[in-house]
Amino acid sequence: MIEMKNVHKTFGTNAVLRGIDLSVAKGSSLVIIGGSGTGKSVTIKCILGLIEPDSGQILVDGKDASIGDRDAFLARFGMLFQGAALFDSLPVWQNVAFRLLRGSLKRPRAEAREIAIEKLRRVGLTPDVADRLPAELSGGMQKRVGLARAIAADPEIIFFDEPTAGLDPIMAGVINDLIREIVVEMGATAMTITHDMNSVRAIADNVAMLHDGVIKWNGPVTDLDTTEDPYLHQFITGSATGPIAAIR
Numbered sequence: 001m002i003e004m005k006n007v008h009k010t011f012g013t014n015a016v017l018r019g020i021d022l023s024v025a026k027g028s029s030l031v032i033i034g035g036s037g038t039g040k041s042v043t044i045k046c047i048l049g050l051i052e053p054d055s056g057q058i059l060v061d062g063k064d065a066s067i068g069d070r071d072a073f074l075a076r077f078g079m080l081f082q083g084a085a086l087f088d089s090l091p092v093w094q095n096v097a098f099r100l101l102r103g104s105l106k107r108p109r110a111e112a113r114e115i116a117i118e119k120l121r122r123v124g125l126t127p128d129v130a131d132r133l134p135a136e137l138s139g140g141m142q143k144r145v146g147l148a149r150a151i152a153a154d155p156e157i158i159f160f161d162e163p164t165a166g167l168d169p170i171m172a173g174v175i176n177d178l179i180r181e182i183v184v185e186m187g188a189t190a191m192t193i194t195h196d197m198n199s200v201r202a203i204a205d206n207v208a209m210l211h212d213g214v215i216k217w218n219g220p221v222t223d224l225d226t227t228e229d230p231y232l233h234q235f236i237t238g239s240a241t242g243p244i245a246a247i248r
């Protein structure tokens with residue numbers, strides 16, 4: 001369970017988060033939508049403790065996320081970064097096993113490699129990919145490797161940052177389905193940032209829309225099409241007219 005209570009964050013004169021209240025139940029999948037620059041990434045960075053909020057509270061399983069052992073806290077999370085963010089000089093298996101080769105999650109090298117190969121298989125990649133370099137793979141394969149890395153240490157909570165950015169619609173659909181399957185199978189709590197409405201429908205149990213520093217709308221994905229909220233309606237229909245200014 002992740003809870004944010006009245007979280008504020010201002011950079012200089014830019015008040016990005018102006019009282020975020022959000023809760024994600026254990027084992028559920030929340031997708032955060034909202035225009036560019038509305039603070040979706042800042043929200044996730046606050047939960048991870050990469051950015052310190054000015055005020056408000058963030059609780060993970062009822063405990064204040066800013067107190068206690070950072071390493072043990074971060075070990076509970078997996079993350080799929082935008083653009084997969086693989087290390088070019090490391091073979092695929094070492095990218096997948098990155099956190100299993102160092103730090104508090106360290107395993108013997110042979111075991112880490114075995115886990116990497118098993119996770120690669122889970123995302124549809126054959127073991128021969130393990131010894132290749134990321135640059136030798138297509139964008140869709142790199143995304144799968146990023147996904148394998150996110151789940152390598154069997155995290156309880158997984159963040160997906162723009163998981164389909166830069167992929168063709170078919171590959172995007174494959175990645176969305178994989179994310180949904182894996183999250184359900186692992187029983188993980190998931191938070192995803194996306195602009196892709198197909199991802200929202202494929203991945204979300206619940207949707208939160210960020211606008212003007214607050215959660216403007218929050219509800220089950222099944223309510224998306226029947227909502228009368230003008231902000232959400234404009235966002236999901238991609239309309240230039242409505243309460244959200246089209247020129248920013």
Ligand SMILES: Nc1ncnc2c1ncn2[C@@H]1O[C@H](COP(=O)(O)OP(=O)(O)OP(=O)(O)O)[C@@H](O)[C@H]1O
Pocket residue numbers: 011014016034035036037038039040041042043
């Ligand atoms: N470390 C930082 N220092 C100063 N300003 C920052 C910092 N991080 C984010 N911001 C600002 O906070 C605002 C929100 O940024 P954020 O990256 O969270 O947006 P976003 O909703 O994820 O956007 P996008 O959809 O384009 O990725 C932006 O105006 C950005 O410039």
